Amino acid sequence: PALGDLVLEVKDIRKQFGGLIAVKDIGFSIQAGQIVGLIGPNGAGKSTTFNLITGVLGLTSGVVKFRGQTISGLSSREIAQRGMSRTFQHVKMIPEMTVLENVALGAQLRGKKGAISSMLRLDRAEEQSLLREAARQLQRIGMGHVMHELAGNLAMGPQRLLEIARALCSDPALLLLDEPAAGLRHKEKQALAAVLRQLRSEGMSILLVEHDMDLVMDVTDHIVVMEFGTLLMQGTPEEVQQSPKVRAAYLGV
Ligand code: ADP
Numbered sequence: 001p002a003l004g005d006l007v008l009e010v011k012d013i014r015k016q017f018g019g020l021i022a023v024k025d026i027g028f029s030i031q032a033g034q035i036v037g038l039i040g041p042n043g044a045g046k047s048t049t050f051n052l053i054t055g056v057l058g059l060t061s062g063v064v065k066f067r068g069q070t071i072s073g074l075s076s077r078e079i080a081q082r083g084m085s086r087t088f089q090h091v092k093m094i095p096e097m098t099v100l101e102n103v104a105l106g107a108q109l110r111g112k113k114g115a116i117s118s119m120l121r122l123d124r125a126e127e128q129s130l131l132r133e134a135a136r137q138l139q140r141i142g143m144g145h146v147m148h149e150l151a152g153n154l155a156m157g158p159q160r161l162l163e164i165a166r167a168l169c170s171d172p173a174l175l176l177l178d179e180p181a182a183g184l185r186h187k188e189k190q191a192l193a194a195v196l197r198q199l200r201s202e203g204m205s206i207l208l209v210e211h212d213m214d215l216v217m218d219v220t221d222h223i224v225v226m227e228f229g230t231l232l233m234q235g236t237p238e239e240v241q242q243s244p245k246v247r248a249a250y251l252g253v
């Protein structure tokens with residue numbers, strides 16, 4: 001997508017669980033090369049919104065458009081195949097395998113049915129191309145020097161980067177990150193922020209669901225604030241930081 005193009009359009013999306021409206025008519029959009037933050041207190045509806053966009057949950061009403069096409073109703077696999085890639089909050093890796101192998105394996109398992117059997121059916125050429133792509137993505141985010149180390153030896157920060165490298169292997173147009181800074185030390189958060197800024201400078205679009213306010217204020221271009229399933233406000237980091245509504249709801253001040 002060209003810079004400034006709308007990569008994601010979320011229009012009046014709603015999710016009802018029985019009597020509870022977990023997401024109530026939320027709308028926002030993401031342009032190519034933009035990092036958008038999604039924040040809000042616990043229970044605000046962030047994860048539900050994330051799951052509605054990625055197709056893990058079906059919409060009660062509303063529309064999600066990705067690269068100009070309606071994706072509402074598609075399965076999460078179909079949406080992934082169209083170029084939307086996500087990370088998981090809890091990184092799943094095989095500690096006895098190298099970082100490189102873990103990235104290649106994770107990339108292979110994404111968006112595929114019968115993952116194990118399809119992996120066993122990989123021929124040598126496919127395996128090599130997968131490993132090359134994994135190495136390329138690790139180098140891209142500054143993890144090239146640890147790619148032959150055992151994944152089990154990685155600290156939390158590099159583990160999160162490993163998960164991002166996996167998500168990048170499919171060459172996505174939009175990356176959705178689910179609390180990538182959770183549990184990270186200050187230095188690791190700074191390293192993560194540097195990677196996100198670098199990806200943006202390469203034209204990547206990112207939706208960042210995150211609790212860590214400093215990171216969100218630091219790296220995003222636009223912030224969407226949710227509360228009790230509704231859109232409390234959206235705007236630039238400066239606008240959000242100065243909003244009395246947000247300070248009351250989110251920061252409790
Ligand atoms: P957040 O990620 O912002 O903490 P969630 O999207 O997880 O918020 O949850 C929003 C609301 O929806 C909460 O009240 C939660 O209990 C409820 N909720 C989330 N998932 C389900 C579900 N599968 N069934 C019923 N209620 C749910």
Ligand code: MG
Nearest residue numbers: 043046047048
């Ligand atoms: Mg959540």
